[in-house]
Amino acid sequence: MSVTAAGVCHTDLHIREGGYDLGHGRKLEFSKRGIALPLVMGHETVGEVVAAGPDVGTLDRGKKYVVYPWIGCGTCAICASGQEQLCMKPQFLGMHVDGGYATQIRVPHPKYLHEIGDIPPENAAPLACSGLTAYAALKKVEGTLKDHALLVIGAGGLGLMCAQLLQALGAKAPVFVDIDPVKRASALAAGACAAVDPRAADAVAQIHAAAGEAPLAAIDFVGAEATAGLGFDALGKGGTYVIVGLFGGAAPWALPLIAVRALTIRGSYTGSPGEFAELMQLARNGAIKPIPTTCYKLDEAEDVLNSLAGGKIVGRAILAGV
Incomplete structure (x- = not known):
């Protein structure tokens, strides 16, 4: 070709x-x-x-x-x-x-x-x-998308594609997290209901307020130790945390909390x-x-x-x- x-x-x-x-x-x-x-x-x-x-x-x-x-x-x-x-x-x-x-x-x-x-x-x-990876990740939490705001971590190419796919699928507007104010603005322009700076001391509270609850699903398009910690803390009981990004590092979670909060942690590779x-x-x-x-x-x-x-x-x- x-x-x-x-x-x-x-x-x-x-x-x-x-x-x-x-x-x-x-x-x-x-x-x-x-x-x-x-x-x-x-x-x-x-x-x-x-x-x-x-x-x-x-x-x-x-x-x-x-x-x-x-x-x-x-x-x-x-x-x-x-x-x-x-x-x-x-x-x-x-x-x-x-x-x-x-x-x-x-x-x-x-x-x-x-x-x-x-x-x-x-x-x-x-x-x-970008499109396929976001689409496959969304398929893993599709049962929550109509009635609950998805937490999307990372407003790069994958995150913005995810925002467009959510609209195409008729899903509720997501909550985005990104450290870059320009990318947060891009997420809002793409249809996010809120875009939170994860470095804020009350970032988890902002996420919960924007979503109207503790989210039942989160997709992490960064995949770093810091984002994994934030996504885990923000999820509601019974929630699903999907890791897509490959930034790197090790998991920061306390193992007993995975069981106590009945969380599902899964990877999604394209x-x-x-x-x-x-x-x-x-x-x-x-x-x-x-x-x-x-x-x-x-x-x-x-x-x-x-x-x-x-x-x-x-x-x-x-x-x-x-």
Whole structure:
């Protein structure tokens, strides 16, 4: 495929750094987990088909497609169950094989291509990770969304995409938390009922007041020790805390309180091919408003990653016209 737009994701920073911070002085090193660096990053990719193998069949080369990047081995029981993103022998684009920070990308099968229709490429590209990851996390707490305000931690690209999806799903307006006042303003513009500074001494009380109760569900798109502590403290009894972000660190919770408060703590690692198909249907129908995007040239990728690391990107950065 010829690449039209490639999203820049926070996960790319971890790839550049070589792993995840596990806390207590430990690190998950990608080099020991089947990721051989260097490689071409980029797992949010839109492009056009320029060549195909003999067994592919007919593909419209005049259309643009967004690529599902969370590709598994295709033969194990997990892949057969439709959960390729959880495969133990992953072939994720931009993580295990070369991705979309390039002029061209190779995709192993046409089933991973989804037409974008009238969606601008720079808006379609983030759906492959930012959109899908937020959508899959929401599916894990969907039973609470109509009647209870969701607590969303982090108003970056994932958080803002979550806000748009909540509106598309007819959910109650969420409460956002972010340390950046610019990002808090973006969350309010995206439909949040409140945006709280987590550094405030009464942050938990502000969250409860805005939600009208202690939230029954929280999605943490940061995944740091500080956000994990705040999200845990803010949840009501019987609540569910979904960790998506990979900022790093160790869990700060007192173990007895998990049982006493009957809390569910679960991880969410992007989404399945089926969930991506559902998301793309919503997007093509116009149900999802685009998040703020800024386009850059391919040779600006390193500068963009540095800006992302410094928290200077609002919404999603896109390498376009590559």
